[in-house]
Amino acid sequence: ILNVEQSPQSLHVQEGDSTNFTCSFPSSNFYALHWYRWETAKSPEALFVMTLNGDEKKKGRISATLNTKEGYSYLYIKGSQPEDSATYLCAFSGAGSYQLTFGKGTKLSVIP
Amino acid sequence: NAGVTQTPKFQVLKTGQSMTLQCAQDMNHNSMYWYRQDPGMGLRLIYYSASEGTTDKGEVPNGYNVSRLNKREFSLRLESAAPSQTSVYFCASSPRTGREDTQYFGPGTRLTVL
Numbered sequence: 001i002l003n004v005e006q007s008p009q010s011l012h013v014q015e016g017d018s019t020n021f022t023c024s025f026p027s028s029n030f031y032a033l034h035w036y037r038w039e040t041a042k043s044p045e046a047l048f049v050m051t052l053n054g055d056e057k058k059k060g061r062i063s064a065t066l067n068t069k070e071g072y073s074y075l076y077i078k079g080s081q082p083e084d085s086a087t088y089l090c091a092f093s094g095a096g097s098y099q100l101t102f103g104k105g106t107k108l109s110v111i112p
Numbered sequence: 113n114a115g116v117t118q119t120p121k122f123q124v125l126k127t128g129q130s131m132t133l134q135c136a137q138d139m140n141h142n143s144m145y146w147y148r149q150d151p152g153m154g155l156r157l158i159y160y161s162a163s164e165g166t167t168d169k170g171e172v173p174n175g176y177n178v179s180r181l182n183k184r185e186f187s188l189r190l191e192s193a194a195p196s197q198t199s200v201y202f203c204a205s206s207p208r209t210g211r212e213d214t215q216y217f218g219p220g221t222r223l224t225v226l
Contacts, residue, residue: 089154
């Protein structure tokens, strides 16, 4: 069973603050790293898929970076807004399997 | 465009009862998946179907069966429900079973087994 760790488990930030959180995954047999955003009472929605070491992706105020050699990815949110409140999931895909292994998520609460 | 739909939204079963969770997608995707979500755990894959006519076990298949009825529909069956199967079940689909393919999730089914 692959180990995909996300930290912190939860955090509270003030509106306007920038924040970031981490996803750690096995550095061997890497194929792809996915980020999903999951709002309460809704379904997970895809944010990014990254495959190359050094990849950086951006969508509005949200960006992500990838380091496959050391096995981590950072998700950054610039100028957090209350609508950014959600659980952010990362999922690892290895070269030997078609399955995604999800982390437990980081729950972000943005306080107005 | 409905995306991925799941029925029912909520279900309460008694231990030993059986039921089928239904999932359908209208995006012409080849691959479909069933996950369960438990408190303090990540989404865990139960079964997946890479294409119509094929199914494979995921991380936690015990106690479940699946049927890929056609390209649109993928059902999950609990033959004899147990309290340990109390969970939220999500169906997902993707264009292919590519490791970089985005998965699109349904709204979930909240199942309680008493």
